[in-house]
Amino acid sequence: MIRFNCDYQEAAHPRILERLARTGMEQMPGYGEDAMCDAARARIRALCEAPDADVQFLVGGTQANFTLLAAALRSYQGALAAETAHIAVHETGAVEATGHKVLTLPQTDGKITAAQVDGYCAAHYADEAHEHMVMPRAVYISQATELGTIYTRAELRALRKVCDKWKLYLYIDGARLGYAMAAEGCDVDLPFLARTADAFYIGGTKQGALFGEAMVLLNDDLKRDFRYVIKQKGGMLAKGWLLGVQFDELLRDELYFSLSAHAVRLAMKLKGALTEMGAAFLVDSPTNQQFPILPDAALAELGRNFSYSYQCRVDESRSAVRLCTSWATREADLDALIAELRRLLRK
Amino acid sequence: MIRFNCDYQEAAHPRILERLARTGMEQMPGYGEDAMCDAARARIRALCEAPDADVQFLVGGTQANFTLLAAALRSYQGALAAETAHIAVHETGAVEATGHKVLTLPQTDGKITAAQVDGYCAAHYADEAHEHMVMPRAVYISQATELGTIYTRAELRALRKVCDKWKLYLYIDGARLGYAMAAEGCDVDLPFLARTADAFYIGGTKQGALFGEAMVLLNDDLKRDFRYVIKQKGGMLAKGWLLGVQFDELLRDELYFSLSAHAVRLAMKLKGALTEMGAAFLVDSPTNQQFPILPDAALAELGRNFSYSYQCRVDESRSAVRLCTSWATREADLDALIAELRRLLRK
Amino acid sequence: MIRFNCDYQEAAHPRILERLARTGMEQMPGYGEDAMCDAARARIRALCEAPDADVQFLVGGTQANFTLLAAALRSYQGALAAETAHIAVHETGAVEATGHKVLTLPQTDGKITAAQVDGYCAAHYADEAHEHMVMPRAVYISQATELGTIYTRAELRALRKVCDKWKLYLYIDGARLGYAMAAEGCDVDLPFLARTADAFYIGGTKQGALFGEAMVLLNDDLKRDFRYVIKQKGGMLAKGWLLGVQFDELLRDELYFSLSAHAVRLAMKLKGALTEMGAAFLVDSPTNQQFPILPDAALAELGRNFSYSYQCRVDESRSAVRLCTSWATREADLDALIAELRRLLRK
């Protein structure tokens, strides 16, 4: 079985494992208050051109999301998000478990627009009964989105503007941020994000690290006491330096960016091949997640040797599936996948 | 200003106020453990033909809803509800504040169907990632719904069946239960509800009481320790007998039913008159809430002397509004409203 | 059975019931946004000499407490309180249910001191691991306390000072505020409270109203969006004017104060009589709650005709109990109690 169902099925890039092994018997202070975390923080601040940013490391994405939102929201406030947002669908109600409603908006290609946010907030405050409804106080988006698409600078600037208008935090889930930045035509880089968002995280788990996400806090209100919230929500790793070591290594010598570029290059190769074969796509994704629409019969056969992730039924005989490349994907495996797809679609 | 915007703008039926005045200086044990509450409980059990039902009194509807759901759900479970459900829209996220997600389904005339619930649950458990999604564990519906419509016996039986299939509690918000039972063609009565639901409440606030809702618990799992939950969620009235007294009086001599019948008769008079005038309706409601679609110009003028509740825009020049009758509506006031509408629509 | 076990066993003072009856069929806007609530608000602001205070009405004390604290605290913050505080003992963990820990301090006569608060906060922030502990952010006290004692101006000023030092809200539960202000030697009045606390409530339920507590918000941070929190936590009464009417009447013509004075006068009569009989007290209370220590045998017999509230065992043969007077206590009933106690203690 060759796995293309997700982008977190290998442990970590060898450089990460080596660094971890090398620090194995050194003594370190706990909870992220060590020199390695500080080194990684400095690296991130420099890459983001954000000298005042606070950086805190968390173990995983769900944890990062609900921790940030719990820090941002008062009890009666909620976060606006696409109906396909990870926090709306695939976190077992983790945000609700902290008491906050996820306020969903219809999505287009996994994205929401400034106009939608503006409309929602305008309607909220225009309603005489607005005290009877959850107050929107944050916007959650993902870059890349759950459907592999990316926001442009123009779109993010518009979201920032509407967030300022309605006093909303703009928070960006960067589980696949590297893959987004590696996409052709992506004009959003780290300094832009740091200027635009109130908080975002640089994903490690899906991007070459063993585990870990680096939360970048730009807004002072979110920085204050954030570590209390991390601890309370179970996200404060005792051996915090494990996270610092990984991000320090990942962001050294552009490793993070070259791993991302590798994954996206292979994804584009797959996309090109599928297009050539005449396959349609659920969405036009420029990143490492591809959502081809394939005949059910072909999928059944494909599944014998290649794992994919089922997305949704498209019509009576076809379904959309997700195929992911990652930092770890071997080109030979991808070529085998393409060959198999070619064989199956030719039938 | 004559008010038709809601059905809770008068205090209480004179008989309720008299009973309260009469018991003013009697000494009573607190927290609903008194003879008056017991008398009201006995009356409700008899009306429901449910000798084993537990009955607990709460002050208001939002409180009743989140208290019941907090008692019913474990942390990772949620309640299915129409996207127009009161708990989904107008309770400031009270259910989410107790940690539980409201899982919304598209509505038709304010209602959801057994087939929708079945489809949702089937999809949930069929998904390999179902542990990453909130588990459906309850169905919340309202009788009458937020749009004034009512469920039939057949519909409720189908919901009960699908709830049994997927291990869901069926909970019915009866804020306007009397108005539903008074509707022409309503075949759902209290004994049927008691045989069909796991819990429901008999609304008092909108039905002639000063305040108060009577929660009827049929399922033993929900009865257990329910009073702990009431106390924790702030719903245990120190002078609990105030609730017992009111329900005892309201359910004596069919007062509850005759007050409901009065409101529905007047609502039908309004509906008939509007129909005659050629007005369309957002939904065909047989109960005390009517949702006519009216020209914006007429609405602006109407609002000078009659209050209504704005519902939604229908097209460029027309909006749907809510007009409510209640136990307290005077026929002369309704006639004045009809006359004014006639004048405005004739223009 | 003549009841002295608590101070909320009668419904309401006749003037309250009359006012409610009189407004029974008037039409009112809902949710506390009506002229009667505004009138009561104006009255309270005037009595407090606090023209900028926000006043919101809630149905009961537990609700008032957790709603205020939920509005005041971020997720990782807690409230300091005496180990005997109502929120620590008798609210089924309502504060914890909103996610916040009650941080208890040892009490003396039901009270905590500024020095205790100072010590707690100093130790918290001095601890390297303070991020691993709940951050104190509010002080909760009751006036009168759960043991009937009262704070002096000097004590409250000291608490205010230490709250300013450590950035703590000072919140005062005034379920029995009238009885406190009626106590001999009480130098704390409403204007002083309004100058000293961030929020406090004027209790109605135990002080002559049918139900209801008037929350007085002095700190702007607590005023903001407070009504959202009320709604979310189930405390927004649909017919909000019922609360306004009651407080308007209660605070008119000094009714509130004269009812309180009545209760305290009778309590002092009881205290004097018990002292004369040689009884000891658990605590020296100047308010309507008295905690005599009585022989178990006498208590058993007393319980046949007079209800009391069991407090705690004192030694092998004696227990402390609570005897309450209230606005509704008839002097003849109190005299009967004293006579019975005299008979029993003479044995």
Place this chain on the structure above:
Amino acid sequence: MIRFNCDYQEAAHPRILERLARTGMEQMPGYGEDAMCDAARARIRALCEAPDADVQFLVGGTQANFTLLAAALRSYQGALAAETAHIAVHETGAVEATGHKVLTLPQTDGKITAAQVDGYCAAHYADEAHEHMVMPRAVYISQATELGTIYTRAELRALRKVCDKWKLYLYIDGARLGYAMAAEGCDVDLPFLARTADAFYIGGTKQGALFGEAMVLLNDDLKRDFRYVIKQKGGMLAKGWLLGVQFDELLRDELYFSLSAHAVRLAMKLKGALTEMGAAFLVDSPTNQQFPILPDAALAELGRNFSYSYQCRVDESRSAVRLCTSWATREADLDALIAELRRLLRK
């Protein structure tokens, strides 16, 4: 600086790091549903002689504790624990953040007794107002405790019995379980725990793993849907096999037990040396945490080269501190510590 302040300042035992490195590029299914987790589960079941146990892996201890308690408790229920319990003191109110009160009992040497639990529950249910108080539903203890002490079989059997009597879950925090089992005189082993507790966890973070805790669920009620709770509370590691790999390795060839024995042997060497020097101890600990009482002057000087953890002031000139050995402690470092202590105490 040689660190003795805690037992998690080195990354992981070399065998763990090697295994992780070896599996680095293998493809694995996510979320703990892989062959390596299953192998570790089988190993744990065998060691526990509990073929029906469910085993789930979590990243850290705070997370393990609040996840288990969230799964075990209904909203109005709390967990009994020593006032020194980790959940009561050092988890930033994580349990309260899930809505549950930690009900603290006075401790002796970090432990609570069956008699205390019995007394608490008897008093709870005997109180007429028990619905106004949090219902005890679980007992939380640590083995070894936060003060290094251990429970005996007899003590745990008594706790089990009282838990059965009052319907309480018995949950054991095993962050330092290996160190407890390695203590001289400890008669509690894994099979005994599995027969006695409803759930416990085998700590990895402090016992040689990079990170991770293995939750062993014995009670069927706790097994049900536990993975939903893990996901919701942020504890489901995407690359779950990282945890399986570590526990599989740690529990192979008795590595876990020999690492624990090493730490305890060194701790006893330290204890013996300190006793010889005439030092007193805060508590008589047979495990890897030692709490000597030392002169403040000596501590100040000690701190230049050796880190320790400040515990509490004992008198004007002396404090208790914590000195920890661990699986990673080098005997030469311990000898250096002993030599330095000897030098300082001789002064």
